[in-house]
Amino acid sequence: MAKKEFEAAHFDEQRYVKNVAVDNVIFGYHDRELKVLLQRPNFLSKWTVAGGYILKTESIEEAAHNIAFMRTGLKGLFLEQFRSFGNPARTKDEWQEIKKVFEGAGVTPPPDSWIQDYSVSIAFYTLTAFSLVKVQKAAIDEAIDWWPVSQLPAMLFDHALIVEEALKALRRDIYHYPIGYELLPEKFTLPEIHSLYETILGKALDNRNFTRKLMSTGIITKLDETRSIGAHRSPYLYKFEKKKYDAALKEGIFLGF
Known part of the structure; x- marks a missing residue:
């Protein structure tokens, strides 16, 4: 991604809903293990769930579907909104880590950028057949891979909590929805x-x-x-x-x- 495109994708408040993101916990089932698709941004050692900001031209659900499609190559997957996450320290505590991603792309974040302010995440979980997924990295990703939910790597921000809460929601919903069809x-x-x-x-x-x-x-x-x-x-x-x-x-x- 060129520097200009990178800046537009992350700082353009005309295109994106400010300070509101979608995080999508993508679950798959393989070798008798429930796994989650995680990504590791360039220059960082910690991982995150799939996520992104919401375009002003799309609904929250459309954003969640688009995030799932960009990571799996699959459309029309089952997804469920389960919680929202937000507190003043969500991103500030690890902002220095995030600066490495921007600086590695040759971008200096504006000191008053909205992405440094209070951030709210609307969380979904998505279910997909493991064998159908063609894992795809985003422009800022160093790696993307499946991890067993029981053996998560070091996670950025509150994303370990997001995965934990997604699993709780899935366990609750499995009694009321035919989850197996998706997995x-x-x-x-x-x-x-x-x-x-x-x-x-x-x-x-x-x-x-x-x-x-x-x-x-x-x-x-x-x-x-x-x-x-x-x-x-x-x-x-x-x-x-x-x-x-x-x-x-x-x-x-x-x-x-």
Whole structure:
């Protein structure tokens, strides 16, 4: 990104809503681990969740979708707003770190720049199928990668708290929304969806009770297909019923595992 473009992208109060940003906690599920997509800005050792300022021409939800698209290459992902974050020390405590990013790009932040003032973040979490993501760095990123939620690196600002609160929200919502549709492949086995829910909730779930409750919702259906996973082991495959899934998103369900 050229210096002029970099300045326009970060200091132009005519284009952006001042001091209000969107942070998007992008979750994926891989190898029986819940992971979050994090980015590390140039010249810094700490990581952040995906985020950005809100253009005056877009809604908050559009900003969250655009941030998810820019990092994953995928459109129309499931996202949910879960909290806002703001206090006088959010950015001031680590402003010297942020100056390194600008200075590394050959930009000197104006001493009275609005981005140094009180900053509020509207937080969303996004769910995506891990295998479909084509991770994409932003212009100011040194690195972007998946991290297990249980093994986060050093995080900038209050972003460790944002991930923690996103996980709490996901655990709350998993009882009321068919979360698995977003995180699993199109076809899956009952043990796979059982493992997904156990991983997200961080606790063991009785297999029979889990299967009974899940099947009673009608949101998944058994296929006349199996997957060979070893000698004498070929479990049936299942898939989500899209119409019932859409209805469950709109009306809600209750899974009292």
